[in-house]
Amino acid sequence: MDVLLSGQIDFKLRPGSGEPLTRQLYGQLRATILAGALPPGYRLPSSRDLARQLGISRNTVSFVVDQLAMEGYLDVAQGRRPTVAAAANAQLVSGRTPIRRSPMPLRVSHWGARLLKADWPFVNEGDPRPFLPGLADARAFPHDLWARYLRRAARNALASGTMALNRPALQAALLQHLLEHRGVRAQRRQIIVTPTAQAAIELIARVLLDVGDVAWVESPGYGGARAALEAAGAVVRGVELDRSGLSFKGRRDRPRLIFVTPSHQYPTGRLMPINRRRELLAFAGTVGAAIVEDDYDSEFHYDGRPVAALQGLDDSGRVFYVGTFSKSTFADVRTGYVIVPVGLVEVFEKAQRHSGQIVPALLQNALAGFVADGHFSAHIRRMTRVYRARRDRLVQALHAAAGDALKIVPPAGGMQLLAHLDPRWDDVALANRLARAGVVARPLSRHMIGGRTERGLFLGFAAWNDREIDAAAVLIGRVMRHGAYVPKQPSARSSAGGSRDQ
Numbered sequence: 339m340d341v342l343l344s345g346q347i348d349f350k351l352r353p354g355s356g357e358p359l360t361r362q363l364y365g366q367l368r369a370t371i372l373a374g375a376l377p378p379g380y381r382l383p384s385s386r387d388l389a390r391q392l393g394i395s396r397n398t399v400s401f402v403v404d405q406l407a408m409e410g411y412l413d414v415a416q417g418r419r420p421t422v423a424a425a426a427n428a429q430l431v432s433g434r435t436p437i438r439r440s441p442m443p444l445r446v447s448h449w450g451a452r453l454l455k456a457d458w459p460f461v462n463e464g465d466p467r468p469f470l471p472g473l474a475d476a477r478a479f480p481h482d483l484w485a486r487y488l489r490r491a492a493r494n495a496l497a498s499g500t501m502a503l504n505r506p507a508l509q510a511a512l513l514q515h516l517l518e519h520r521g522v523r524a525q526r527r528q529i530i531v532t533p534t535a536q537a538a539i540e541l542i543a544r545v546l547l548d549v550g551d552v553a554w555v556e557s558p559g560y561g562g563a564r565a566a567l568e569a570a571g572a573v574v575r576g577v578e579l580d581r582s583g584l585s586f587k588g589r590r591d592r593p594r595l596i597f598v599t600p601s602h603q604y605p606t607g608r609l610m611p612i613n614r615r616r617e618l619l620a621f622a623g624t625v626g627a628a629i630v631e632d633d634y635d636s637e638f639h640y641d642g643r644p645v646a647a648l649q650g651l652d653d654s655g656r657v658f659y660v661g662t663f664s665k666s667t668f669a670d671v672r673t674g675y676v677i678v679p680v681g682l683v684e685v686f687e688k689a690q691r692h693s694g695q696i697v698p699a700l701l702q703n704a705l706a707g708f709v710a711d712g713h714f715s716a717h718i719r720r721m722t723r724v725y726r727a728r729r730d731r732l733v734q735a736l737h738a739a740a741g742d743a744l745k746i747v748p749p750a751g752g753m754q755l756l757a758h759l760d761p762r763w764d765d766v767a768l769a770n771r772l773a774r775a776g777v778v779a780r781p782l783s784r785h786m787i788g789g790r791t792e793r794g795l796f797l798g799f800a801a802w803n804d805r806e807i808d809a810a811a812v813l814i815g816r817v818m819r820h821g822a823y824v825p826k827q828p829s830a831r832s833s834a835g836g837s838r839d840q
């Protein structure tokens with residue numbers, strides 16, 4: 339039925355429509371008040387009269403009036419008709435305030451604006467297709483065994499019901515693993531557990547950097563770190579590499595933070611030898627800089643002996659050791675960690691709480707058991723054999739498919755390799771063509787941060803079996819042969835890698 343109330347409200351109640359009458363009446367009355375059709379102080383008919391006019395029960399009307407009174411839209415008093423509350427309509431709050439027809443738009447903070455500006459590639463985002471870098475082989479993970487640990491952790495979580503921050507059991511198991519395999523030096527409580535390594539880098543940037551502070555990153559280097567540092571307001575400077583990694587001698591600028599991947603440089607795969615590590619530590623000590631050591635995939639080492647972490651050499655408490663389970667187990671486990679200097683544990687725990695960067699207790703406890711019982715090490719041992727064979731397979735397959743056009747030094751570890759291209763190749767254009775053919779390849783030029791530009795394709799080999807590796811390598815060869823050789827245009831944009839699709 340349609341009822342025009344005092345010439346003001348056109349109620350359209352539909353009994354039998356499936357929607358309860360209380361909800362219909364509530365919605366229409368509230369919308370009318372919000373729209374300003376009933377001014378503050380407007381007196382509604384009594385519940386009895388309104389029920390009669392609408393042809394519905396008084397109970398329905400009383401229920402709706404009480405609800406709207408409770409929410410502040412109506413004022414009700416014993417024995418008086420309900421009136422529209424003064425503040426019910428935001429546009430008419432004071433009665434005299436002019437109605438603002440075009441509300442002021444929201445604006446994002448400087449931090450938000452910096453985030454929007456940063457478009458550096460997060461390498462492991464995208465379709466899980468060969469050769470997406472940074473992706474572990476989730477198919478090879480012992481999921482049934484893992485499920486047992488999850489189940490057990492779920493039962494215990496229900497029993498204890500505790501708030502999780504950094505679970506001591508996981509800290510202890512992880513520390514034991516890192517002491518044995520990566521040569522770190524730390525106490526258990528220095529391990530901060532985060533939902534990814536990226537989250538750890540973000541926390542470090544927030545805690546250590548102020549707007550305008552200088553941060554050094556490797557060039558070529560990891561875009562995720564650059565993005566987090568830039569968002570924090572740092573002036574990010576790319577530092578070129580020589581054969582030993584970060585080459586900083588002779589630089590006059592003074593960083594507050596230095597981000598490095600010394601055990602397996604990202605993306606070149608280079609190893610920073612002991613001399614350079616010591617020089618870096620000494621330099622950082624002189625200028626008071628923090629060093630962020632991103633040890634993202636050093637669990638997998640194929641040739642020679644793995645080199646211990648830089649953090650283990652640090653006597654002055656300035657190295658932050660970042661790691662992640664997303665490479666050593668599978669991507670969706672989404673758990674990373676950072677060993678922070680002992681004096682900064684408190685501020686990092688507070689930063690975790692404030693930003694909510696906390697890994698569920700369920701996951702932490704499951705991981706703790708999985709690591710402590712030796713399954714984590716066993717998985718790494720098994721996958722090291724598998725990944726080494728895949729690395730070799732990809733090197734061979736690329737050689738067969740593209741010959742000398744791709745220059746590859748097989749990496750001694752990790753999950754991806756870099757194939758250098760002759761500088762006349764436009765690696766971004768090539769990567770775009772490969773993407774259209776169904777192959778993921780990250781162009782090296784997009785990892786350069788200021789200075790010189792190098793060309794190449796960065797290819798992850800860990801997550802794909804021999805058949806998939808061979809097929810995708812053949813496609814790379816085909817795309818490179820059939821017209822994908824794009825002589826670089828001499829343009830101002832060329833040093834940024836031309837097109838930005840990749």
Ligand SMILES: Cc1ncc(COP(=O)(O)O)c(C=O)c1O
Binds near residue numbers: 535537
């Ligand atoms: C060098 C480097 N550091 C950190 C990460 C991030 O790891 P997570 O997925 O745990 O954030 C990646 C991911 O690919 C990486 O390549």
